[in-house]
Amino acid sequence: MALLKVLLLLLLGLGVSVNSDVSLQKRIIGGYDCHATERLYHVRVESSNGTHLHHCGGSLIHSWWILTAAHCWAFEPGWTNEIVINVHPRTAGEQRRMIQQAPVIYTQGGQQHDIMLLALERSITDVPLAPLPDCRHKIRVGHVVQLAGEGATTTGPNNQRLPPGAAIPPHLQCVDMRVVRTSLNVPTRGHVLYAAAPNKDICYGDPGGAAMHNHMIYGVISLGGANACESPVTILNVCEYKDWIRTTLGIH
Template sequence: MKRIYGGASATEGQFPYHVLILTLKGGTAFGCSGTILSSSWVLTAAHCMCTEGKTTTRVVIKYGSASQSTALRQEVKRFIVHPRFAKNESPFFMVNDIALLELCAPLDMSLPGVKPICFTKEDLAYSGTVTVTGWGKTSGTIFPESLQHVDLNIYPVNMCKRLYNIFKAGIRDEWNKICTFTKDKYPCDGDSGGPLVAEVSPGCHIQLGITSYGTCTSILPNVATKLSSFADWICESTSLC
């Protein structure tokens, strides 16, 4: 059975911080991923909320389960897109790709499949592997029932930028980006907004990035928003810190 481009299906409770985000824009439904920051706040990518020419009219999250059919639902009261978010005509040159969702009612954090993710203001010199999760495409037009996960290698941003320049699709503001590259393993459509999580010490998992863009192939590295660069904005917007 084909899975998320080199990944596997998650077990119940394995990634309790992950949520599925469903948005209604111009009468069409779109799917993205996100992470639980607290009982009232969810983190995702800005481009999940903003589509040129289409107004987002409704946002719902599904949480608490690795299976879409058994996940709980919660309405989103409002979303906050980073004020300097910008997107080029292509999926590249995306900058400040980060957004926050405030929920209509708090999540029940006592449930076994619900837990917030940790993040840090410190710019960690991390160069290992990260775990990426999502309900994005696993092959062709197939979106999975079960949450998928894959481990990816951190790839140097300067080399990442050099490769994108070859295809005339450079990277701006590379200081707030994280790149990953592992042959035949990558996130794809529908995985945007999902987390890059690292085990920085035994039992300590921290979200380092947010899936932003890529090519759904192994031609180019995947690009993510570096979370530590926006930690102050998250704290100021949510009053969580």
């Protein structure tokens, strides 16, 4: 063991990058298996062109509608998009796939935001819904949000995120983070808030999933930095879009 430590110090001194077991084996990253009784509304948004397969998360917020991130939809020719229901827990029953054609993306002043609603081809009545937030009690700095997703559970060299299409973990991963900034309008992203926690982060495959607070969907995961655990997670602030969501869904 002493010899190994000496070799590691020598390699670091020579500028050679060394990853510890901790950095190589982080979950969602730094998370835990979501409980089998929570997150039943979580869905998978899959995009494929026959040779490549990418996936995101999403949430069933109405028997006919999914809420997710707009960048999770592949618009390029040759790509198809599907929604997979019953991804958590794995014992929830047979996974059901639905093909979608017409996403509804929030647009303000000609600028699309990274938030999207997907209409299902048939109603889902046997899966619990993710409740919309009570925006009389807005999310604030210091509040804890729970994120979840099926992104990679490991990182690459120097904590780089594994590329889209990495293997899906056997269990949906959850992670708790604390809100560090709120109520920002980023022109290329939308109305966002930021959350972070030491040695915890998201990965490709996690965007689109819900940021839950008090068992309500206060946010939609958008993205993180190029390397894990270097910058807060960007989250779309659902309270800023609640009127648009309700109007689109026909809720009065």
